[in-house]
Amino acid sequence: MSKFFRVTLFLFVYSAAVTTYGQSCFDLNPSGVRFFGTASSTGTCSPVTQTIRYQFEFSTPTPATGTIQLLFSWGDGTPNTFFTVPNNVLGYDYAVPHDFPTNSDCEYLVQASLFVNGAVCTATNQQTLVSSFRTEAFNQGLVRLINPATGTNLFNVCEGTNLSAVFNDLTIFNCNESYIPTLKGSLITNPNSGRRWQQIVYNTQTTAGTRIPNVRVDGIQVTDATGAPMPGFGAPNFYQDPRGVFLMTPPVTATTPAKRNTLTITAPGGFGAGFPVAGNIFEVTIRYWNVCNPYDNPAIPGPPADPVNGATPPIQAVALVRIVGAPAAPTVNNPSVCESAAASSYNITASGSGQFTWYKDAALTQILQGPNTDNTFNPVTEGPTGDRINPAVTGSQTFNRYVTVRGGADNCTSPPATITIRIDDTNTPGTIAHPLGATPITICNADDPVSFTSTAAGTGGGPGGTISYQWQNATATGGPYTDITGATSDTFDPTTAQVNAGRFFRRRLRSGNCADVFSNVIEFRLNTPVTPGTISGTQTICASPGNPAIL
DSSP states (O other): OOOOOOOOOEEEEEEOSSOOOOOSGGGOOEEEEEEEEEEEESOSBSSOEEEEEEEEEESSOOOSSSOEEEEEEOSSSSOOEEEEOOSSEEEEEEEEEEEOOSSOOEEEEEEEEEEETTEEEEEEEEEEEEEEBOOTTSTTOBOOEEBTTTTBSEEEEETTSOEEEOOEEOOBOTTOTTOOOTTTOSOOSSOOOOOEEEEEEESOOSSOSOBOTTOEETTEEOBOTTSOBOTTSSTTTOEEOTTOOEEEOSOOOTTOTTOOOOOOEEEOOOSSTTSOOTTOEEEEEEEEEETTSOSSOTTSSSSOSSTTTOSSOOEEEEEEEEEEOOOOOOOBOOOEEETTSOGGGGOEEBOSSSEEEEESSTTSOSEEEEEESOOEEOTTTSSOGGGSOOOOOSSOEEEEEEEEEEETTTTEEOOOEEEEEEEEOOOBOOEEEOTTOSSSEEEETTOOOOOBEEEEOOBOOSGGGOOEEEEEEESSTTOOOEEOTTOOSSSBOOOHHHHHHOSEEEEEEEOTTSOOEEOOOEEEEEEOOOOOOOOOSOOOOOSTTOOGGGO
């Protein structure tokens, strides 16, 4: 810390006509004029130079012999100043200039006393206070905008969340009434309660980073869909608070309620193009002037020539809105089941850790379960009764449910994961028949029967009711049945060979998640044709007694 000292001494001595021979403080009889204080000053803003005047009169002359000294203690850490003063006088009047440190400490206790032969004369002690103020960057001064929720100048917003932020002006004024000057060691007596000027500027650019898109300040759009400043709201002036520069009139104290907070800063949240992403920022700057760096210099008539930046540089600080990353959407299974499946078949499991919330709708307004740490959910058995899925369906039906997870250092919520639940109706096989009649049908083993017919079509429970047929045959009514190659229509024309290979025929129907179903079985019974045999050649027999048995 740079310190310097300059003394210009103006000495006025009140002469005495009477001679005394005292040589101690007891011989000093104070009376009459006493004065100790500022005779002239450069002001109260550092660096301060003050001329301190010490004036003291006595009822009898000071001792005629011995050493009498006047001491000035400046209270600012610089050496004390001693003057050897005349003897045998009725008073002293000294005016001494002093340069107080540029790196000031708000207030200094200056004292002066007379010493006789090295002993202090307490009755002659005088003291005064010298103020030396600075800008809000010093002596407990701290310009700041604060997020009331965190106590910091940072407002973190989770990606995907709507932004709504207000920063509070919690600036601490320098040399305020709670300040204790270091060398003085006690509370300041004359705090800096002079006027202050406050200004808030939005979308300043001192912090590097991509800006949050579509920011509005009290409804006024400040950034566009890319985060770039709207016309007129970029450098160098950015977006000045429309309330203007705010003048706080004295007395301005540490508890002054007139401090002005920011306007509400908003931006829509979401995921995808045009929405803020992790790392996007929006900056707000607060600026302060006081009597030591006035916004409006009283020495210059009229308003400041630069109404944005004022007559002198302000002390300023920034606050930052920052988009922080959300967890990834959890991965989920998508149940695809038959309506007859067990309830446990509908269980959904989400990956990740944190607080899970399960929703009925894509807008995430109808909560089914959570938030809690349970990462499983059954849409058939859990959630409000009226919102549960009834698995008894007609045809194939699809239901959607949604889940988010909240966690991480900033307790952000992920984008929703969509769960697709498909429930298929039970299949029906339909009925088959044959033109030759009801089962069993008897034919010769060499016959080639005509096609089976479909007297009732089957129904499929899969998406769109799509079905597939497969004809099968077996050697016994109970199977096992074998698929017949190429027999995939609702009707089927069996060959002689196929009939001989397996006399029992049925039609399988397959669709969706439900089990295969099978039509009625038609049986063919095969008869082997009668063989006529042969007889021997022409025979001659007697008419009587003829015996045809010998033919």
